[in-house]
Amino acid sequence: MTPAPAITYSPRRVAAMVLRYWYLLRSSWARLVELMYWPAVQMLMWGFLQLYIGQNASFFARASGIFIGAVMLWDILFRGQLGFSISFLEEMYARNLGNLMMSPLRATEFISALMIMSIVRLAIGLIPVSLLAIAFFGFNLYGLGFALAAFFANLILTSWSVGIFVSGLVLRNGLGAETFAWSIMFLLLPLACVYYPVAILPSFLQYLAWTLPPTYVFEGMRALLIDHVFRADLMLQALALNVVLMAGSAIAFLKLVDSARRQGSLLQTGE
Amino acid sequence: MISAPAIAVDQLVKVYKHVTAVDGISFVLEPGSITGLLGGNGAGKTTTIAMVMGLVIPTSGSVTVLGTNIAQHRHRVLHRMNFESPYVEMPMRLTIRQNLTVFGMLYGVEDVAGRIAAIAEELELTELLDRPTGKLSAGQKTRASLAKSLINRPEVLLLDEPTASLDPDTADWVRARLERYRAERGATVLLASHNMSEVERLCERVIIMKRGKIEDDDTPRHLLARYGRHTLEEVFLDVVRGRGETRQAAQ
Numbered sequence: 001m002t003p004a005p006a007i008t009y010s011p012r013r014v015a016a017m018v019l020r021y022w023y024l025l026r027s028s029w030a031r032l033v034e035l036m037y038w039p040a041v042q043m044l045m046w047g048f049l050q051l052y053i054g055q056n057a058s059f060f061a062r063a064s065g066i067f068i069g070a071v072m073l074w075d076i077l078f079r080g081q082l083g084f085s086i087s088f089l090e091e092m093y094a095r096n097l098g099n100l101m102m103s104p105l106r107a108t109e110f111i112s113a114l115m116i117m118s119i120v121r122l123a124i125g126l127i128p129v130s131l132l133a134i135a136f137f138g139f140n141l142y143g144l145g146f147a148l149a150a151f152f153a154n155l156i157l158t159s160w161s162v163g164i165f166v167s168g169l170v171l172r173n174g175l176g177a178e179t180f181a182w183s184i185m186f187l188l189l190p191l192a193c194v195y196y197p198v199a200i201l202p203s204f205l206q207y208l209a210w211t212l213p214p215t216y217v218f219e220g221m222r223a224l225l226i227d228h229v230f231r232a233d234l235m236l237q238a239l240a241l242n243v244v245l246m247a248g249s250a251i252a253f254l255k256l257v258d259s260a261r262r263q264g265s266l267l268q269t270g271e
Numbered sequence: 272m273i274s275a276p277a278i279a280v281d282q283l284v285k286v287y288k289h290v291t292a293v294d295g296i297s298f299v300l301e302p303g304s305i306t307g308l309l310g311g312n313g314a315g316k317t318t319t320i321a322m323v324m325g326l327v328i329p330t331s332g333s334v335t336v337l338g339t340n341i342a343q344h345r346h347r348v349l350h351r352m353n354f355e356s357p358y359v360e361m362p363m364r365l366t367i368r369q370n371l372t373v374f375g376m377l378y379g380v381e382d383v384a385g386r387i388a389a390i391a392e393e394l395e396l397t398e399l400l401d402r403p404t405g406k407l408s409a410g411q412k413t414r415a416s417l418a419k420s421l422i423n424r425p426e427v428l429l430l431d432e433p434t435a436s437l438d439p440d441t442a443d444w445v446r447a448r449l450e451r452y453r454a455e456r457g458a459t460v461l462l463a464s465h466n467m468s469e470v471e472r473l474c475e476r477v478i479i480m481k482r483g484k485i486e487d488d489d490t491p492r493h494l495l496a497r498y499g500r501h502t503l504e505e506v507f508l509d510v511v512r513g514r515g516e517t518r519q520a521a522q
Contacts, residue, residue, distance in 0.1 A: 016376030020362065023373075027364045027403070090362075098359035099419070102324050103377045104349040261328045264287060264318065 013105050017113030021087050022120075035125040039075045043129050046071040047137045065139040066225050067195065072133065072141055073221055074194045075126060076155045077214055078185045083121035084114045084163030085170075085181035092175055101266055107257060114167070115160055122156075147224050150235040151217050157242040158213045159185075161249040168249075168256030172265055194218050213238040213245060275338050277302045277427055277459035278323060283332035285318050285483075292318040294483035295332070302426075305453055305460040307470035309503075310480035311511045316463045319480070320429055323461065324354060336427055348427075350379050355420040356431035360412075363405025367396060367415045370404055371422055378423035390418045394448060410441035417445060421452060428452075430462045434469060442466075446473055467504035477503065479510050486510045 025031055050067040091097045100110065133139045141148060166184060169177045191205065192214035198206055209215045216238035220231045260266050278300040285293040293315040300306050310316045321327040323334050325345035334341045339348045361370045368387060375383035391397045394414045399407065404415055413434070420428060433449070434442035446469060453460055464470050470477060471491050479487045479494075487494060487510055491503055498506045 013377050016373050020365070020373040023365050023369045024362065094362040095360040096362050098356065099361065101326055102349070102354050103374065104346060104379065105377050106346060261326065264321065264327045266326045
């Protein structure tokens with residue numbers, strides 16, 4: 001008889017799922033190119049815009065790299081969530097979800113694998129683009145040092161929280177809810193103040209903006225690039241909000257899965 | 272010693288909003304038995320199997336598999352079960368070997384490579400192992416799915432239309448393999464099918480469902496005798512068209 005697997009968390013099952021997504025990526029050059037294509041286009045567009053503005057405005061000339069930095073950190077947030085959600089959606093497209101739900105794979109293991117894949121996909125897309133930024137604009141993302149690690153940690157945590165919530169929605173409502181995977185993060189784009197300071201927003205929207213962890217990261221990035229100050233206080237506040245957001249997403253996910261099992265929607269994972 | 276049932280379904284009810292899909296059914300499957308679950312479209316077979324797998328939570332009643340309440344503790348026994356259905360597929364871009372590797376790891380199989388080699392030989396898949404699953408013919412895909420469903424040597428095997436859309440020769444081949452697996456491993460098999468000859472050949476017991484209830488439950492031989500019919504298909508038509516009661520009353 002097959003030996004009983006660990007009742008709780010099994011790293012081997014996480015590895016199995018990571019292997020499954022790695023096989024998929026490896027088998028499709030189109031998927032690999034797509035991972036790099038949009039981040040490269042975005043970075044080049046914003047980079048040249050910054051060059052142009054920098055030649056005509058002394059503030060932007062001083063704040064070199066502010067747009068390129070913003071677009072690359074935005075990509076961590078957006079592509080991180082997309083990497084998580086697309087790996088999940090691949091199971092829906094492949095009609096493989098029933099096989100997984102019926103296997104000993106646990107939700108926590110599945111989510112762990114999706115988190116790992118979001119980092120793998122992000123690395124494939126962002127590392128070449130960060131090298132392009134050095135070559136074209138002399139902007140070295142890695143020059144941010146420890147601050148980059150703090151920015152990355154907070155942004156990836158937010159992206160996972162959103163990814164977990166969206167996966168629950170898709171499990172509960174089928175592929176009809178797929179559009180949220182592609183669009184939900186854009187709701188944060190104006191509110192998280194990616195390209196401008198929070199002070200620009202009307203005061204009532206500022207309250208809303210400060211409830212979002214990425215707002216602290218983008219403010220922190222501007223403080224670093226413009227004033228050359230690392231704001232650890234902003235990073236800690238973002239981390240605290242991320243803990244709340246992650247807990248909320250996990251609870252919502254479990255409730256949506258439970259609802260899907262009650263409504264029988266795990267059997268109908270189509271539209 | 273009396274062995275515990277492999278599957279015990281007790282007063283199982285599933286209501287979706289205002290539709291009763293399964294309406295208070297009960298049955299017990301002994302270890303090593305092979306049972307057919309028959310019924311027309313909308314009879315409640317798929318919902319019943321989904322509840323046995325734990326994919327759907329019952330409105331009331333319980334399902335116990337290998338002594339474990341499946342709605343509450345399915346992860347305790349999922350590694351001892353497996354299933355196959357034409358409505359679920361393996362990732363098409365992955366080769367058979369890659370798919371079986373992933374599922375072998377998910378099910379906790381120890382020597383995955385060795386198990387894949389053995390099962391590929393058994394199911395005549397060795398030559399196809401490195402071919403993408405999406406490039407297989409329907410018959411080859413069914414064999415690959417069967418390999419996935421047997422990768423962990425399950426004690427309980429749930430099969431939903433295992434030979435749907437297969438030509439008679441391939442379907443017969445699949446049935447022979449299932450019979451052999453059951454004989455060798457003593458596995459318990461619950462089989463939902465529309466193919467009456469398949470059920471007649473494979474199953475020692477048949478449960479016929481209609482509108483969420485069990486209409487009849489007996490061996491194929493007893494059903495044929497009781498309904499005065501020559502084939503299970505005729506019995507099935509009698510039951511789903513409501514002629515069973517009339518014939519039995521007349522006799």
